Amino acid sequence: MTDSRHTCFPDEEFVDDSAAFPDEEGEQGGLYEHFSVVADKGQTLLRLDKFLVARMEHCSRNRIQAAADSGNILVNGVPAKSSYKVKPLDRVQIVLPYPRRDNEIRPEAIPLEIPYEDDDLLLVNKQAGMVVHPGVGNWSGTLVNALAHHLRGTEIADSGEMRAGLVHRIDKDTSGLLVIAKNEQAHARLAKQFFDHSIYRRYVALVWGDFPDDEGTIVGNIGRSPRERQKMYVFEDGSDGKHAVTHWRVLKRYGYVTLVECRLETGRTHQIRVHMAWQGHPLFNDARYGGDRILKGTTFAKYRQFVENCFEVMPRHALHAQSLGFVHPSTRAEIRFESNLPDDFRALLAKWDSYKIER
Known part of the structure; x- marks a missing residue:
């Protein structure tokens, strides 16, 4: 098989964004190849839509069926319906009327903060x-x-x-x-x-809820959610996903929310966000993992308004990659860098400081 996993994005176009795409871009009668996969020799007969669902992230069978109905899925160079049964060594392609754009990295003079x-x-x-x-x-x-x-x-x-x-x-x-x-x-x-997981990475996060302990470790395999494929998921029994370890320590308690530092032993997609949500402590204002609503606190209208104001002050999940340490590739010296909390994060904490004092 020529691929691993590829992505279908939520705009109305069936495309792949993998920078490591192994096939050369090809043109098919005015159409451009965006994805290609060859079925294994041992491939059992399987509907084309099911075959692709297993290989495309963030794609439903309905999206794939619509692409097939539009003639954008070819099997051995011929448009195929979603009910087609994939056989061993069949070549399946996704084709669209424009070239793949992810091969074109255009330099842009965008200001960067380079410490x-x-x-x-x-x-x-x-x-x-x-x-x-x-x-x-x-x-x-x-x-x-x-x-x-x-x-x-x-x-x-x-x-x-x-x-x-x-x-x-x-x-x-x-x-x-x-x-x-x-x-x-x-x-x-x-x-x-x-x-080798030898990089030092320390994040600061504001999460919902309080902790009974001052520090701890979260261990749980992380992989793509079987139900919501745009989210990651913790497989408690270790049956799927990749080994993931997050060490955390309380920095400041606000009662309804807590400021914590998280040190990554591994680096999985959304690791801190999904590990904390799994433990019942979603990141503050993390829409994907349920932190963008009131999870702790009173039912008073004044408190609800306070939290809404906090969401407006920091309209994103409350996570900042504050420390990064590693061995320099040439000098072999151990070096470490620190980044101050950005303005929105500091403004958010200032609001919680004032609320804690007032109540």
């Missing part, structure tokens, strides 16, 4: 709201577009490396530190540290 830079790497203090990598709906204005401009003329940019030196990511609405490699050796050595 440190040398010949091998740079640190970016990412602002909340900035997408890290281009994708459907975000083909410009991303961190990678900014890095492609900032790093022009360097080895990592001139090599055509799609991610412009990225070795890790943080969510769009998470603020804080990212390390970027400027050459292949630095990229490889930093990536190895992330793989």
